[in-house]
Amino acid sequence: MARTTGSPGPRALPVRLVQKVSSTRLFARLAPRVIPPLDRGVHRLSGGRVLLSARMLPGVILTSTGARSGLPRRTPLACVPQEGGGWLLIGSNFGRPAHPAWTRNLLAHPDATVDWQGRDIPVTARLLTGAERAAAWRAALALWPPYAVYQSRVEREIRVFRLTRREPDRAAGAREP
Template sequence: MKLLETAMQKVSATPTFARIAPSVVPRLDKAVHRLSGGKFMLSQWMLPSLFLTTTGRRSGEPRTTPLACLPQGDGFLVVGSNFGRTSHPSWTGNLLADSDAVVEHRGRTVPVRARMLADDERADAWAALLRMWPPYAQYQARVEREIRVFRLEPR
């Protein structure tokens, strides 16, 4: 399993993966989740994962996104890496507009409040996230923007 994880990390850090993954990985995660009756996500075999439902800042409609996460106590850290693409993922803008969201993790649904991290708190969270998934460093190196990091805490 370690060999597979190392291989996936190398592939995930490439610009080609950043171009292809955003249109493929979320769809696969959603399909596996639906077919398994909400029990599994494709990405959970590589990383802890969750589904985050935000309110669309323009539409006002619920928007559900599969994300890697780092569980911490009863909350989670999530990263707006967008696979190392130049723009922030839309779910991060949704959270900045309305911090209330819902997380589905391991069959549990939890209302959460999101807080974007800054300064030392972000630096500490970023270090923990890099230990979990080293390709985040390559994602950050490819973009000029600072990748957004959020803490999701139960409401």
Template sequence: MATPPSTPAPAPAPELRPPSSRLEAVVQKVSSSPVFARIAPRVLPPMDKMVHRVTGGKVMISQYMLPSLFLTTTGRRTGQPRVAPMACLPESGGTFLVIGSNFGRPAHPAWTGNLIADGTALVEHRGRTVEATAELLEGEARAEAWAALLRMWPPYATYQARIERQIRIFRLTPVEK
């Protein structure tokens, strides 16, 4: 009789950073709720875009809670530029981790499909815009990035727990010119 293949042991849970203030604790709790997942995608990105435009690219509302950037991808169906504000984790060497959490909603955000289809994007971070290549992380690289992202923003774990899809994580690497 054949022995069934063993399943790998789950990776240990990363050590989560406790909230640095009461306000951050409240924001994390609220942002983990299903109600927030329904409302935030309709409110936060348009508000970030408007404030960014009004301030001449100097301010993003979300940057006051998390490191943030604007990602411009090419629409895979339309070929048109698509701009999405999002949280990011800057890494040493100038790369960024971005996560397609979609606020814990069931579908992948459109920008992740655009990156898979094209693999290039424009990244605007702190007033500087660079062209970047995107790598969809898998395996050990994904596990390491996931742990780092959870240390930055623990609600990502709540988002993943309430959906069936695996949240996509990308590393954006600036193109040297």
């Protein structure tokens, strides 16, 4: 996805406008109820080809295992793609007080799958801390400055995860003779 760099182009104003709107408290109240279900529905209807929120930010559909239920949980999320593969996920929860449920799921069950550009990719998640988290946080802010507003609203430290590709479980794909 093209990002605005240097001089403002035709997409610069919409990105800045969306960033400003997404920094409001009203957005933080409404977005979690509207954006994920809309993203999931459009993604399903398009056969995995379209993720509406990815029009502004790169995005994945994370399939994690529920921390308590053990059931698969599908969550559309903005991400920061990493050179050489992998992604950063930011647990901002739109600047709401609690950590999002998907972060608890990854802490309990770090092996997950992301749908990236229509392909399911097995990944392992790792919660970042210290200098590694600080560097990842800077990369996230460079992509989406409203994360700083979200952090300023909450007392918790927003969780940042690095997802790395893993080899698919061969046993899971094996068939009985």
